[in-house]
Amino acid sequence: MSRPAGPLRSTGPRDTAGDGGRSAGTAVPPDGTAAARVEGATKVYGSGDAAVRALDGVSVGFPAGRFTAIMGPSGSGKSTLMHCAAGLDTLTSGAAYIGGTELGSLGDRQLTLLRRERIGFVFQSFNLVPTLTVAENITLPIDLAGRRPDREWVEALVDVVGLGERLLHRPGELSGGQQQRVAVARALAGRPDVVFADEPTGNLDSRSGGEVLDLLGRAVRDMGRTVVMVTHDPGAAAHADEVVFLADGRLVDRMTAPTAGRVLDRMKAFDGRRQDHPAGPRDGGGDRRRGGAPA
Ligand SMILES: Nc1ncnc2c1ncn2[C@@H]1O[C@H](COP(=O)(O)OP(=O)(O)O)[C@@H](O)[C@H]1O
Numbered sequence: 001m002s003r004p005a006g007p008l009r010s011t012g013p014r015d016t017a018g019d020g021g022r023s024a025g026t027a028v029p030p031d032g033t034a035a036a037r038v039e040g041a042t043k044v045y046g047s048g049d050a051a052v053r054a055l056d057g058v059s060v061g062f063p064a065g066r067f068t069a070i071m072g073p074s075g076s077g078k079s080t081l082m083h084c085a086a087g088l089d090t091l092t093s094g095a096a097y098i099g100g101t102e103l104g105s106l107g108d109r110q111l112t113l114l115r116r117e118r119i120g121f122v123f124q125s126f127n128l129v130p131t132l133t134v135a136e137n138i139t140l141p142i143d144l145a146g147r148r149p150d151r152e153w154v155e156a157l158v159d160v161v162g163l164g165e166r167l168l169h170r171p172g173e174l175s176g177g178q179q180q181r182v183a184v185a186r187a188l189a190g191r192p193d194v195v196f197a198d199e200p201t202g203n204l205d206s207r208s209g210g211e212v213l214d215l216l217g218r219a220v221r222d223m224g225r226t227v228v229m230v231t232h233d234p235g236a237a238a239h240a241d242e243v244v245f246l247a248d249g250r251l252v253d254r255m256t257a258p259t260a261g262r263v264l265d266r267m268k269a270f271d272g273r274r275q276d277h278p279a280g281p282r283d284g285g286g287d288r289r290r291g292g293a294p295a
């Protein structure tokens, strides 16, 4: 078991993984160690004839210390699941938990604090603050929370993302891939229990995307974090320890030790009509198709 020593291996009080001995390819931790999970998650947008059932009774856990990808066709509910699991949106029925905390039991302020202290976010569009430097962007969530940054941890993070030379630059002076690496560092800076990433490589070329995926993988393997990533790219999903598949708002399959080829095969089985457009330019549009139960 060769695990690098140093700050990235040190685990804070909120490290719920507790499986520091995990190495790639070992079994999923036993039940009860989900860093995040939803039970019977249902989300209906709108009402009456316009109602869209974006999630339809999904129960799924995201094990601590693991990298899980959420896959499915455009409109299958991936972003909705992530947003509800991360406390960015509320369920119509069912429950979402971060560790042992049920999000629905929290008031607005408590929910804001939980998101700030226990969750990191990475979005497709980077969402860096243009007027702040790279260094300031990375520590922004910690600063907003009024917490003192763990210098050693942040310095190690900067090292891992490989942007030490760029700390005083503004996001506009960086490439898309570099910006997204800053966003990943920002998401990790406060040592969150879970990092949720929605299509983090959606705006990147394949090389930059690969760097971001490697970084997310290292966050799990070398830093003991938990990552949940929405993607519709089989190649991206192959970086995860496990893939969960959504179709039409339902959990339809799970796959451990995924490869791009196996994920692609599984995706094709959902809906042959989609094969011409497996990855639309903007995911999550209103093109959700009804009927046609998943294979
Ligand atoms: N705010 C919203 N209002 C109404 N419908 C929405 C809203 N957000 C998502 N939907 C619908 O819910 C379904 C699932 O969307 P989404 O979770 O974004 O899918 P995915 O991320 O898998 O592409 C889609 O039919 C989408 O049009």
Ligand SMILES: [Mg+2]
Binding pocket: 078, 079, 080, 230, 283, 284
């Ligand atoms: Mg989406």
